[in-house]
Amino acid sequence: MEDNTPLGSELVPDIGAFIARYFKEKRTYKSALARKLKVRPQTVLGYRQKKSMQTQTIWTLSLELKHNFMKDLADQLPKEFSTFSPKDTTLQDRIAALETENELLKAQLAVLKEVMGK
Structure with missing residues (x-):
């Protein structure tokens, strides 16, 4: 039987867990964040349960919260992986x-x- 599971898919970090941790540690007011993002408060609350998320949403959250969720995700990858950023x-x-x-x-x-x- 052939395994069609993508390489490393079981190791994909949960973006919702990063967001939930940030909300808890920084005591984030979800309603105020929802107004800034121009989304419903339920949408912001739903971010905590999402296993994956569009890059644009992660980027916007990072800018509004002044927290680099992209780096949090990137830090989960092995250090020897290449990047385009300068050393x-x-x-x-x-x-x-x-x-x-x-x-x-x-x-x-x-x-x-x-x-x-x-």
Whole structure:
């Protein structure tokens, strides 16, 4: 018997769970959010039970709530998966700058010890 289940479909994260968690932790007023989104309050309440959701809806919720639900979903994927976003090199740049500064300070300390020793 052939298995027609899409690869990894059993591992799909539940977007409704992310939204429900956000609503609970941030004590979100669903009626106010519904007015901002121009939808019925029942629609906003229904977001908590949805297993999947259109990208536009997730995007709009993220903008209105100032919370990156897309990143929450992306963090569920393995780290080795490729993306189109540029690599964040700020830490490596900061480390390189600090190492350069450290070498300079070591040289200055050596000169100061030499001058003080005389």
